[in-house]
Amino acid sequence: MKCNVTEIAPAVYRISTFHPEYGLQFNQFLIADDEPFLMHTGFRRMFSITREGVAAVLDPASVRWIGFSHFESDECGALNDWLKVAPQSQAVCSFVGATVSVNDFADRPARALNDDEALEIGRHRLRFLSTPHVPHGWDAGLFFEESDRTLFCSDLFFHPGDPEPSIESGVVERAAEAIIAGLTGPMPKDMPYTYYTDQTLRRLAALGPRTLATMHGSSFRGASREALFDLAKTLRETLGKPEIGF
């Protein structure tokens, strides 16, 4: 496997690795700044590929922050490898994530962020949003880069295959197709529709993102506010009807 590195927003690099067995891209994002920020580490077994992608932009040893949404291997499986290779680096995640999983798993403690807390990394400032159960997991959170308004949205807008790095239309259609296909696939019900889902997606839309940096599939640059509203509608219509009987 090899990765492709593309600048999707000013100083924001998408490091994309297509995994043929999963039929999916695993995308990491790197913000090149005074304190370089890596969003997701990817799988532990993909560490050398991801490191190669980071090295195409900056010295991997200079990575300062390792952010992710929720505790899963594609989000933070290579965290300890990064903590070794980048001596000043530290995980940054939700308070729940740090408390429940990361501070036991990781070789160094994480910096736990509260909802709406800002992380300054130089010219860029990241806003942390606590988003329990969106896309999934009690510990879930997302990061929003405020200057160019990039939302690092983890598994939201998931779509399979090895598509182009960035698109300007059609992301909701792809995500909707994947959500419907996922209902009957081998790993169903990955995304819950809960009391929190709609209000969380509305809150993300209100940020007015310009770019949606998706973990699996193309990034989207365009009418992201509308895309988030449309995703909420899709989830509501697809998953929002409680099953009768169980």
Ligand SMILES: [Fe+2]
């Ligand atoms: Fe996930």
Ligand SMILES: [Fe+2]
């Ligand atoms: Fe993921």
